[in-house]
Amino acid sequence: MKITVNGAEHELASPPLTSLLNALRDELNVTGPKVGCQGGNCGTCTVLVDGEPRRSCLLPLAMVDGAEVTTIEGLGTPKRMHPMQAAFHFYYGSQCGFCAPGMITASVALLERNPNPTRKQIQNALGGHICRCTGYVKIIDAVEAVARGESFDGAELTRSRGGEATPKGASA
Amino acid sequence: MSHTPVVLTPASADQAVSAFGDGSGVTVIGGGTIVMPEIAGRRASFSKALLLSGAGLAGITRQGGVVRIGAATTLQALIGATPDPLSTAAQRVGDYEIRGQATIGGNLCAGPGRETPRGDLQAPLIALAASVRTAGAGGEQVQPVEDFLESGPAGRLVLEVEFSEPTRGAYTSMGRPHTHVYTVLSVACAETPEGLRVAIGGAGPTGARAPSVERALADGASVEDAAARVLDDVEPQDDALASAWYRRKALPALVARALADIGKESG
Ligand SMILES: Cc1cc2nc3c(=O)[nH]c(=O)nc-3n(C[C@H](O)[C@H](O)[C@H](O)COP(=O)(O)OP(=O)(O)OC[C@H]3O[C@@H](n4cnc5c(N)ncnc54)[C@H](O)[C@@H]3O)c2cc1C
Ligand code: FES
Ligand code: FES
Numbered sequence: 465m466k467i468t469v470n471g472a473e474h475e476l477a478s479p480p481l482t483s484l485l486n487a488l489r490d491e492l493n494v495t496g497p498k499v500g501c502q503g504g505n506c507g508t509c510t511v512l513v514d515g516e517p518r519r520s521c522l523l524p525l526a527m528v529d530g531a532e533v534t535t536i537e538g539l540g541t542p543k544r545m546h547p548m549q550a551a552f553h554f555y556y557g558s559q560c561g562f563c564a565p566g567m568i569t570a571s572v573a574l575l576e577r578n579p580n581p582t583r584k585q586i587q588n589a590l591g592g593h594i595c596r597c598t599g600y601v602k603i604i605d606a607v608e609a610v611a612r613g614e615s616f617d618g619a620e621l622t623r624s625r626g627g628e629a630t631p632k633g634a635s636a
Numbered sequence: 637m638s639h640t641p642v643v644l645t646p647a648s649a650d651q652a653v654s655a656f657g658d659g660s661g662v663t664v665i666g667g668g669t670i671v672m673p674e675i676a677g678r679r680a681s682f683s684k685a686l687l688l689s690g691a692g693l694a695g696i697t698r699q700g701g702v703v704r705i706g707a708a709t710t711l712q713a714l715i716g717a718t719p720d721p722l723s724t725a726a727q728r729v730g731d732y733e734i735r736g737q738a739t740i741g742g743n744l745c746a747g748p749g750r751e752t753p754r755g756d757l758q759a760p761l762i763a764l765a766a767s768v769r770t771a772g773a774g775g776e777q778v779q780p781v782e783d784f785l786e787s788g789p790a791g792r793l794v795l796e797v798e799f800s801e802p803t804r805g806a807y808t809s810m811g812r813p814h815t816h817v818y819t820v821l822s823v824a825c826a827e828t829p830e831g832l833r834v835a836i837g838g839a840g841p842t843g844a845r846a847p848s849v850e851r852a853l854a855d856g857a858s859v860e861d862a863a864a865r866v867l868d869d870v871e872p873q874d875d876a877l878a879s880a881w882y883r884r885k886a887l888p889a890l891v892a893r894a895l896a897d898i899g900k901e902s903g
Contacts, residue, residue: 480643481675481685503673504734517733522672524665526643527689592731592816
């Protein structure tokens with residue numbers, strides 16, 4: 465079985481009913497997707513499979529043979545974050561961070577299919593994602609900010625630590 | 637898993653049927669949203685898995701007023717593309733990611749959960765007077781969905797479901813917010829070519845038809861009186877979501893609401 469993960473193709477040795485989550489973490493050492501419930505209930509393992517958000521704990525490898533998988537690592541790097549990653553950072557949408565890999569990939573996919581979601585639509589889209597730190601309000605704020613077109617660059621994120629910077633869109 | 641099961645990945649419906657054979661020793665994986673947690677929790681052990689995702693069993697077609705839905709069609713694909721009560725019921729299952737992976741075949745074959753009922757599409761399919769085409773020992777078979785649910789999925793591979801387009805449909809459900817909103821009770825109604833049909837979810841191990849309610853309405857009973865008859869048709873159970881007492885209290889009101897939604901005047 466072959467999958468492409470964040471642009472790199474891999475031939476997998478794990479048995480075909482291994483979950484994509486376990487193969488990513490244990491065989492490929494891609495540990496962004498987190499092991500939460502392994503039952504589809506918590507959302508921490510969410511990745512994009514051919515662009516669609518999926519629970520990687522529920523997908524047997526044999527079902528994703530040939531697929532293109534994007535994990536939180538594939539969206540951006542600490543120096544060049546994806547706008548959604550930057551927004552989560554800026555709006556404190558991530559506390560312990562355990563839910564963030566799932567929340568962020570699902571949010572990116574939401575804006576792909578609906579660039580201007582209402583708050584209710586964001587809630588619905590993230591309905592299967594649990595934040596044990598209960599930071600839901602800030603998470604939804606972050607998604608709304610990206611939808612509004614706010615942008616965040618690395619320098620600003622550094623400055624925001626001092627509490628001075630305001631999101632670009634918000635100051636306009 | 638202590639051993640590695642054989643995994644069959646048929647590339648066509650015909651291959652799926654022959655790989656399934658009489659079904660002995662075969663675990664079918666539709667979307668896997670029920671099977672995979674069983675594997676992860678080491679509650680499942682089997683020697684052969686049959687994966688349907690590449691077998692071309694997904695898709696919705698319409699011809700001459702008949703809607704056909706392949707067993708591997710995802711719940712997300714049913715939303716807006718099929719009539720109510722099915723569309724709304726699909727919309728209320730799980731969340732976006734679950735609906736994108738879960739299949740109608742898996743929902744029809746879902747046994748009761750360990751603590752709760754599941755298979756929320758069963759009542760809508762009963763209300764729509766759907767029939768199920770399956771393969772297995774003795775070849776292909778088409779039967780009403782109620783009969784299929786009665787005999788259970790053992791030894792059968794679901795290929796597709798079909799029903800005549802209803803003139804109207806309604807779905808009312810009561811959920812209990814948990815990490816997901818699990819359905820405590822649901823009522824599905826459809827005005828089908830053979831008349832108004834009513835079915836209940838969440839009271840009993842599978843979806844069930846409510847013939848007493850249908851008969852009372854046909855005899856001219858008021859919506860409230862007809863709805864009250866639902867307790868002649870199902871025996872609500874206690875489970876992790878709600879008590880039987882609560883279900884008995886709530887169900888007639890939910891039936892009345894569904895009947896109002898489909899346009900039955902109360903009075
Ligand atoms: C977080 C979460 C929330 C959920 N919420 C709901 C909910 O609100 N309502 C609800 O009804 N369900 C819910 N479910 C359960 C489940 O996702 C759905 O019932 C789903 O439709 C099952 O379909 P599947 O294809 O994923 O099933 P699978 O796991 O593939 O299969 C389920 C069963 O059916 C058999 N099977 C599958 N396809 C076939 C076939 N074509 N022929 C014969 N046998 C077959 C399998 O062998 C297995 O026994 C939820 C699950 C999760 C993880
Ligand atoms: S680990 Fe996959 S949903 Fe919880
Ligand atoms: S930030 Fe801790 S779980 Fe969401």
